[in-house]
Amino acid sequence: MKGKFITFEGPEGGGKSTQIKExxxxxxxxxxxxxxxxxxxxxxxxxxVRGLLQDDTAGEPPSPRAEVLLFLASRAQLVANVIVPxxxxxxxxxxxxxxxxxxxxxxxxxxxxxxALRCLDAFATGGLVPDLTLLLDLPPxxxxxxxATRQAGEGSAPDRFEREARAFHERLRAGFLELxxxxxxxIAVIDAGQPRExxxxxxxxxxxxxxxxxxxxxx
Ligand code: TMP
Numbered sequence: 001m002k003g004k005f006i007t008f009e010g011p012e013g014g015g016k017s018t019q020i021k022e023x024x025x026x027x028x029x030x031x032x033x034x035x036x037x038x039x040x041x042x043x044x045x046x047x048x049v050r051g052l053l054q055d056d057t058a059g060e061p062p063s064p065r066a067e068v069l070l071f072l073a074s075r076a077q078l079v080a081n082v083i084v085p086x087x088x089x090x091x092x093x094x095x096x097x098x099x100x101x102x103x104x105x106x107x108x109x110x111x112x113x114x115x116a117l118r119c120l121d122a123f124a125t126g127g128l129v130p131d132l133t134l135l136l137d138l139p140p141x142x143x144x145x146x147x148a149t150r151q152a153g154e155g156s157a158p159d160r161f162e163r164e165a166r167a168f169h170e171r172l173r174a175g176f177l178e179l180x181x182x183x184x185x186x187i188a189v190i191d192a193g194q195p196r197e198x199x200x201x202x203x204x205x206x207x208x209x210x211x212x213x214x215x216x217x218x219x
Contacts, residue, residue, distance in 0.1 A: 002090035003033075004211055005083065007098040007130040011173050012162055013143030013150075014136035014192040015199065020094045022200040023207060027092060030213065035086045038096035040074035043081050049074040054159040061160065068106050068117065072124040075099065079125050099125065100133060100179055100187070105161065108175025109168050132210050134203055135180050136192035140169035 006023075008016040017038075024034045041050040049070050053062065062070055075098070086093050099121045107114045147162065180187040190202050207213065 001084075001087035003087040004092045004131045005087055005095070005128070006092065006207065007095045007100070007133045008136060009097060009100045009104070009133055009187075010136035010176060010192060011138055011140060011143045011169060013146035014138045015146075015196060016096050016136055018196060019134075019136065019199060019203055020096055023203055024094055026204050027207075033089075033091045035082070035091050035093050036096070037078060037082055037093060039078060039098055039101065040071055042078040042095075043074075045077045046074035054161070064106070064110050064112070067110075068102065068112060068120065071102055071106070072120055075102075075121070076124040079128055084126075084128065095130075098130060098133070100135075100176065103179055104172040104175040108178070109164070109172040130186065132207065133180075133183075133187040134206065135176055135187055135189045136199070137173070137177065137189050138192040140166060140173060142193055143169075 008020055010016060020036055024036055027034050039046070040053055041047045053067065053070055053074075083093050083095070102117055102121055103114055106112050107117050144162075147158070151157065177189065180189050188206050190199060190206075192199055194202075
C-alpha cells in the first residue's frame, strides 16, 4: 500500500482523539495527505453499529458474542470502504482504535479466547495490519477522572463500556500492555499521563523515526 496505517489505542481518557488531530496537523503541514477515522464507526453503517454498541438503542444490550461480531462488522465496512481505498491512493490513515481494542476489551476484558478473536478479526480486515500502533497508556483512575471532567463539561453520561467495573478496566489496561509486549516492533507504548504537548512531541518523534520524516521537522 502507498499510504501508512497508524492506529491509536488505549484505555478511556487517554487523549487519543486529541493526539490524532495533532498528528494529522503535523503530517498535513509536511504535505502528507491524511484521513482520520474512528472505531466503531467511520462509515454510515459503522456509525449505526456504534449507536447499538454504546447506547443500548436496540432496546437490549448485545450479548458478549453479538458484541464481538458488531465490532467486526463495523471494522469490515471501514476497512473495505474507507481505509484500504485511502491507503491505495497514498493517504495516511490515522485510526482511533482498531483490532487491538477487540483483543483488549473482548479478549482480556470479556474473557474471549484471543486466538479465536484473531481468526474472526482477520476475516473482517482481510489481513490488514497497522504499520504502527501508538498505545496511550494510562491507569484507569486517571482516565476516569479525566473522563468525568469532560462529561461534566459536555453534560454527557458514561457509555456501556465506561460503566464496566474497575476490574474490567484493570484487565484491559494490562491486556493492552501485554499485546504491546508481544509485538514491540509494531506497538509503541506512550505514557499518556504526561502533559498533552509532551505526548504530542513523543508521537511526532515516533512517527518521524518510523517513517523517515526528517528529525528537524518534528520540532
Ligand atoms: P470510544 O471510541 O469513545 O473510545 O468508544 C469505543 C468504545 O468501544 C470503547 O469503550 C472501547 C470499545 N471497543 C471495544 O470494546 N472493542 C473494539 O473492538 C473497539 C474498536 C472498541
